[in-house]
Amino acid sequence: xxxxxxxxxxxxxxxxxxxxxxxxxxxxxxxxxxxxxxxxxxxxxxxxxxxxxxxxxxxxxxxxxxxxxxxxxxxxxxxxxxxxxxxxxxxxxxxxxxxxxxxxxxxxxxxxxxxxxxxxxxxxxxxxxxxxxxxxxxxxxxxxxxxxxxxxxxxxxxxxxxxxxxxxxxxxxxxxxxxxxxxxxxxxxxxxxxxxxxxxxxxxxxxxxxxxxxxxxxxxxxxxxxxxxxxxxxxxxxxxxxxxxxxxxxxxxxxxxxxxxxxxxxxxxxxxxxxxxxxxxxxxxxxxxxxxxxxxxxxxxxxxxxxxxxxxxxxxxxxxxxxxxxxxxxxxxxxxxxx
Amino acid sequence: xxxxxxxxxxxxxxxxxxxxxxxxxxxxxxxxxxxxxxxxxxxxxxxxxxxxxxxxxxxxxxxxxxxxxxxxxxxxxxxxxxxxxxxxxxxxxxxxxxxxxxxxxxxxxxxxxxxxxxxxxxxxxxxxxxxxxxxxxxxxxxxxxxxxxxxxxxxxxxxxxxxxxxxxxxxxxxxxxxxxxxxxxxxxxxxxxxxxxxxxxxxxxxxxxxxxxxxxxxxxxxxxxxxxxxxxxxxxxxxxxxxxxxxxxxxxxxxxxxxxxxxxxxxxxxxxxxxxxxxxxxxxxxxxxxxxxxxx
Amino acid sequence: xxxxxxxxxxxxxxxxxxxxxxxxxxxxxxxxxxxxxxxxxxxxxxxxxxxxxxxxxxxxxxxxxxxxxxxxxxxxxxxxxxxxxxxxxxxxxxxxxxxxxxxxxxxxxxxxxxxxxxxxxxxxxxxxxxxxxxxxxxxxxxxxxxxxxxxxxxxxxxxxxxxxxxxxxxxxxxxxxxxxxxxxxxxxxxxxxxxxxxxxxxxxxxxxxxxxxxxxxxxxxxxxxxxxxxxxxxxxxxxxxxxxxxxxxxxxxxxxxxxxxxxxxxxxxxxxxxxxxxxxxxxxxxxxxxxxxxxxxxxxxxxxxxxxxxxxxxxxxxxxxxxxxxx
Numbered sequence: 001x002x003x004x005x006x007x008x009x010x011x012x013x014x015x016x017x018x019x020x021x022x023x024x025x026x027x028x029x030x031x032x033x034x035x036x037x038x039x040x041x042x043x044x045x046x047x048x049x050x051x052x053x054x055x056x057x058x059x060x061x062x063x064x065x066x067x068x069x070x071x072x073x074x075x076x077x078x079x080x081x082x083x084x085x086x087x088x089x090x091x092x093x094x095x096x097x098x099x100x101x102x103x104x105x106x107x108x109x110x111x112x113x114x115x116x117x118x119x120x121x122x123x124x125x126x127x128x129x130x131x132x133x134x135x136x137x138x139x140x141x142x143x144x145x146x147x148x149x150x151x152x153x154x155x156x157x158x159x160x161x162x163x164x165x166x167x168x169x170x171x172x173x174x175x176x177x178x179x180x181x182x183x184x185x186x187x188x189x190x191x192x193x194x195x196x197x198x199x200x201x202x203x204x205x206x207x208x209x210x211x212x213x214x215x216x217x218x219x220x221x222x223x224x225x226x227x228x229x230x231x232x233x234x235x236x237x238x239x240x241x242x243x244x245x246x247x248x249x250x251x252x253x254x255x256x257x258x259x260x261x262x263x264x265x266x267x268x269x270x271x272x273x274x275x276x277x278x279x280x281x282x283x284x285x286x287x288x289x290x291x292x293x294x295x296x297x298x299x300x301x302x303x304x305x306x307x308x309x310x311x312x313x314x315x316x317x318x319x320x321x322x323x324x325x326x327x328x329x330x331x332x333x334x335x336x337x338x339x
Numbered sequence: 340x341x342x343x344x345x346x347x348x349x350x351x352x353x354x355x356x357x358x359x360x361x362x363x364x365x366x367x368x369x370x371x372x373x374x375x376x377x378x379x380x381x382x383x384x385x386x387x388x389x390x391x392x393x394x395x396x397x398x399x400x401x402x403x404x405x406x407x408x409x410x411x412x413x414x415x416x417x418x419x420x421x422x423x424x425x426x427x428x429x430x431x432x433x434x435x436x437x438x439x440x441x442x443x444x445x446x447x448x449x450x451x452x453x454x455x456x457x458x459x460x461x462x463x464x465x466x467x468x469x470x471x472x473x474x475x476x477x478x479x480x481x482x483x484x485x486x487x488x489x490x491x492x493x494x495x496x497x498x499x500x501x502x503x504x505x506x507x508x509x510x511x512x513x514x515x516x517x518x519x520x521x522x523x524x525x526x527x528x529x530x531x532x533x534x535x536x537x538x539x540x541x542x543x544x545x546x547x548x549x550x551x552x553x554x555x556x557x558x559x560x561x562x563x564x565x566x567x568x569x570x571x572x573x574x575x576x577x578x579x580x581x582x583x584x585x586x587x588x589x590x591x592x593x594x595x596x597x598x599x600x601x602x603x604x605x606x607x608x609x610x611x612x613x614x615x616x617x618x619x620x621x622x623x624x625x626x627x628x629x630x631x632x633x634x635x
Numbered sequence: 636x637x638x639x640x641x642x643x644x645x646x647x648x649x650x651x652x653x654x655x656x657x658x659x660x661x662x663x664x665x666x667x668x669x670x671x672x673x674x675x676x677x678x679x680x681x682x683x684x685x686x687x688x689x690x691x692x693x694x695x696x697x698x699x700x701x702x703x704x705x706x707x708x709x710x711x712x713x714x715x716x717x718x719x720x721x722x723x724x725x726x727x728x729x730x731x732x733x734x735x736x737x738x739x740x741x742x743x744x745x746x747x748x749x750x751x752x753x754x755x756x757x758x759x760x761x762x763x764x765x766x767x768x769x770x771x772x773x774x775x776x777x778x779x780x781x782x783x784x785x786x787x788x789x790x791x792x793x794x795x796x797x798x799x800x801x802x803x804x805x806x807x808x809x810x811x812x813x814x815x816x817x818x819x820x821x822x823x824x825x826x827x828x829x830x831x832x833x834x835x836x837x838x839x840x841x842x843x844x845x846x847x848x849x850x851x852x853x854x855x856x857x858x859x860x861x862x863x864x865x866x867x868x869x870x871x872x873x874x875x876x877x878x879x880x881x882x883x884x885x886x887x888x889x890x891x892x893x894x895x896x897x898x899x900x901x902x903x904x905x906x907x908x909x910x911x912x913x914x915x916x917x918x919x920x921x922x923x924x925x926x927x928x929x930x931x932x933x934x935x936x937x938x939x940x941x942x943x944x945x946x947x948x949x950x951x952x953x954x955x956x957x958x959x960x961x962x
Binding site for chain 2: 015018019022133137138140141142143144145146149150152153156157158274276277280281292296
């Protein structure tokens with residue numbers, strides 16, 4: 001098992017390296033002079049030249065890459081040409097917000113989606129299955145920002161249950177920064193009112209993101225369980241007297257989770273970039289929204305950093321998914337390492 | 340059997356398999372519903388200038404006396420902030436969505452399929468490695484990011500958006516076809532074709548490709564909905580169809596600013612988006628049922 | 636004395652796009668306590684469907700029991716409630732399936748599965764609180780009894796790591812660990828290498844003798860059933876066509892199909908090549924009327940097309956479903 005993990009980790013490092021090269025290449029090759037963009041059209045030629053020298057834009061490509069990669073590994077991602085702050089500061093500010101949102105959304109989709117999927121799969125072709133199918137169809141067909149708007153309309157404007165924007169209400173003091181996760185921090189600090197407020201703020205955006213996942217993962221789980229129910233070994237378990245509850249929750253769930261886990265991991269990684277759709281509607285100060293802003297403003301350093309972060313997140317998630325799958329399905333482990 | 344009898348036999352076999360396919364498709368009423376809705380949308384989009392009550396509103400039109408009107412018999416979906424009929428704009432908006440889907444899939448599927456066939460056929464050669472590594476890299480980046488990055492580097496409009504999305508879509512088809520090709524590579528019918536001297540083009544296109552047809556078709560239909568989602572998302576942040584053209588995502592973005600008071604400006608375009616994606620998904624599901632092999 | 640298992644006039648249909656497949660057409664079968672009975676027929680004749688009907692694991696839909704009874708110790712299984720069926724499975728009826736790889740859950744160790752079977756069977760017998768060590772010990776014993784080498788180590792392996800023979804031994808120990816009185820074995824050695832087949836069959840035979848269980852051995856091979864059964868049923872296209880004591884059947888086959896089957900088996904002495912049986916197995920959508928074998932039968936008479944023959948008695952425990960032997 002350990003051998004497998006190391007294999008996967010090494011693979012990801014290689015992929016990340018390739019990705020960094022690709023991104024760097026694209027960024028430098030694209031039309032437009034980054035220095036000029038940074039300084040604006042009113043800058044003099046000298047100022048532009050000076051900035052170019054500073055940014056090493058006059059040196060050959062491999063040299064530029066070397067400078068860049070060494071500073072990245074040291075933790076310096078350059079300065080944002082737009083906010084004028086070090087990119088790492090921006091990242092530290094925005095990533096936790098999005099992370100909290102995505103994690104919460106993930107939890108929602110895990111609990112609701114899996115329960116719905118298992119029940120729909122076991123009671124396939126029942127009214128429950130039909131209903132969950134309907135919900136899934138609509139859920140998958142609704143882009144996140146559309147869902148955000150609908151939820152906003154219904155729950156905030158009509159029912160007045162949840163607030164409209166931000167992580168906390170205006171003027172509310174944030175809890176001490178321990179993990180940068182507002183909900184956790186307020187719970188740790190004992191500020192339960194703040195925690196509740198943060199919860200109310202996070203529910204809608206998380207739900208908007210979660211619906212599509214619930215729809216998709218729920219269906220996959222359902223299909224997987226329905227398929228595996230037909231397998232001979234399920235029949236064998238039943239014939240040999242293993243009780244139904246055990247058959248479903250132990251023997252059926254494990255192999256059925258396998259396709260779901262891969263999708264869940266992918267969805268989780270994707271949400272880091274898709275979350276902006278929701279962050280924009282709810283004015284959530286997150287990484288995804290930052291990524292979009294940065295791209296719209298052609299902020300080179302920040303764009304590169306953002307893509308790297310996303311690529312890193314992808315690789316990490318992929319490795320975790322592979323490890324979980326190899327735990328669930330020993331055949332993967334055994335075939336790879338030669339068992 | 341005479342030639343005529345052979346022909347009739349062949350034709351009737353075709354008829355049976357079509358009706359059997361339709362039977363499987365129509366088993367699910369939702370798929371039929373999806374097909375109906377989809378056809379309706381297509382007809383409406385194609386004949387937009389004749390169906391929309393105010394076709395001139397789908398552009399730079401202003402009439403501030405009739406701005407921000409709620410839905411009524413005259414204006415089914417109300418009017419927007421500058422007085423344009425939302426219903427007509429939605430109908431024209433469908434045109435952009437459908438064009439986007441058609442163009443993107445038309446541009447990304449053929450190269451993806453061909454690369455997948457080649458990569459899967461020439462196994463263990465440098466060609467395969469090259470093709471699959473490139474595919475992997477493209478797949479390692481979340482599609483939206485790539486599309487965003489590219490659209491931003493160039494100027495934002497529908498055309499560039501289509502190019503950008505196509506560029507990130509082809510790897511999925513490459514991978515799909517690659518997987519099927521590798522599994523069929525050493526089957527008997529392929530080897531027979533090789534031994535009897537068939538050209539590589541024949542083997543790839545006439546032997547292996549038909550086996551991929553069903554998954555490609557199904558994926559294509561489901562992808563259409565997904566492409567429209569991506570397109571709407573990009574338009575939502577201003578990177579797609581530019582105003583005053585009526586892109587559905589753009590309209591939702593504009594309408595979102597007027598919530599909750601003038602809700603119709605955002606809600607109806609949003610519903611329209613959901614409708615078209617839903618219909619594609621339902622049809623795609625029906626196709627999947629149609630191609631599924633029944634086990635007794 | 637009530638027979639252990641009695642199937643009376645069982646009709647089973649499968650629903651498909653083209654119509655109803657009338658698979659079982661009135662099957663009659665009896666197994667007494669302690670008997671070893673064989674059910675022979677070619678692939679697709681309905682043997683597995685019969686077994687699954689008795690175990691009540693038929694996939695309903697698309698399958699459907701359209702007539703008949705299955706009596707276990709006199710009670711109709713088909714009318715039982717789920718709770719009763721469950722207790723049947725835990726100590727009365729058990730089965731060994733054809734494909735051991737498919738019958739074992741691929742993502743759990745063999746030991747895990749076997750332990751669970753033993754745990755629940757003990758529970759059903761009222762002995763709940765057995766320690767884990769005790770259960771593992773029983774698993775090891777069960778495996779050893781099937782002739783499995785190195786039983787302890789095998790418990791921690793996954794099905795994919797074992798050979799076909801070992802997997803089938805695991806399945807056999809699972810089946811027998813339920814302390815069932817009736818074991819139905821569906822082609823237990825068909826998927827195994829020829830060299831292993833004999834071994835497994837011999838071990839199965841020993842175990843069955845030791846525990847005094849009744850056996851229904853299903854196979855398409857006459858050779859397999861010859862040494863292991865006391866009575867034989869021959870099945871064709873959803874009907875029983877002949878039943879007799881095994882040695883009587885081999886000595887004096889009466890039904891044209893049985894005779895053809897016997898002559899199809901190549902003899903080691905190399906006399907002549909078998910002719911096979913002309914024609915094909917019937918289409919269950921539109922099966923032949925009357926006797927389902929009549930289109931392929933050299934001795935068909937006009938009545939064979941009109942009426943289905945029931946099992947006529949021709950000797951001591953020897954019955955044939957053929958109008959040639961009607962009295």
